[in-house]
């Protein structure tokens with residue numbers, strides 16, 4: 050945890066009002082906390098293992114997997130990898146998952162999304178051992194989250210809770226409005242931030258396409274989290290001055306990243322994640338936190 054303004058980045062643009070909340074210092078703090086835990090596991094003869102499965106030839110997905118494997122190697126993990134061809138069948142994917150479930154040197158498994166159209170991703174996810182589900186998206190883990198039981202927590206929601214805590218943005222007792230109820234972000238984030246815990250414990254409202262006047266809710270919130278995947282959906286007129294804004298939703302057009310939060314929101318917000326390097330780095334840190342916790346549970 051740092052002092053409130055320690056990691057703030059000031060912009061050279063004099064019009065820029067909001068304090069920026071970059072994700073990298075948050076991720077660095079998480080990795081620093083994980084390092085001695087990884088050392089302890091290795092010293093006890095249990096080198097943590099992150100298994101990865103990539104199906105197909107999507108170059109962006111291959112890049113994400115490579116980046117995660119490189120980070121795994123840096124952290125001292127083993128990182129067994131299976132690359133299935135674009136033509137792989139559901140049975141091929143299930144066989145790879147079964148092998149990872151059974152592998153003694155694998156504590157956590159990542160099935161890279163998206164998979165080719167012939168693959169039923171949700172069915173594949175169901176085959177994964179929930180205790181090795183590093184993304185925390187298996188229905189058993191969503192159930193554990195709803196019940197407040199320990200287990201892997203979806204990475205981006207966990208990253209957002211950690212980011213707010215790192216910058217000492219008060220969440221407990223505050224009004225948080227989440228724009229989007231998707232299964233990877235909005236819905237698990239609502240469960241997480243309403244849990245009874247110092248870094249959560251919020252009054253959470255979730256808005257979506259079923260709430261046409263959703264700005265009425267974002268305008269009264271003290272923290273607004275964009276989780277829609279609709280570029281520029283969040284505009285300054287949807288915010289109350291001084292609000293904290295977290296941009297989780299993004300859409301990619303090729304390699305171009307289009308965030309939900311319009312740039313001009315920086316003129317109204319009191320604190321805001323940067324358009325690039327905001328929530329993303331915290332997501333990866335949470336993936337490794339889930340993997341370390343999975344290794345610790347298996348070791349225990």
Ligand SMILES: NC(=O)c1ccc[n+]([C@@H]2O[C@H](COP(=O)([O-])OP(=O)(O)OC[C@H]3O[C@@H](n4cnc5c(N)ncnc54)[C@H](OP(=O)(O)O)[C@@H]3O)[C@@H](O)[C@H]2O)c1
Nearest residue numbers: 205229230231232233234235257258276277278298299332
């Ligand atoms: N930064 C990261 O590392 C990271 C990780 C995971 C996800 N994400 C991003 O987070 C976003 C959400 O992901 P997801 O899988 O949870 O999303 P999703 O399943 O696509 O859900 C999007 C949500 O936004 C709502 N929405 C869409 N358009 C809207 C509109 N015009 N007005 C009001 N609500 C609207 C939808 O409402 P309905 O339910 O009514 O359709 C839905 O609840 C995506 O952009 C994804 O790329 C980022």
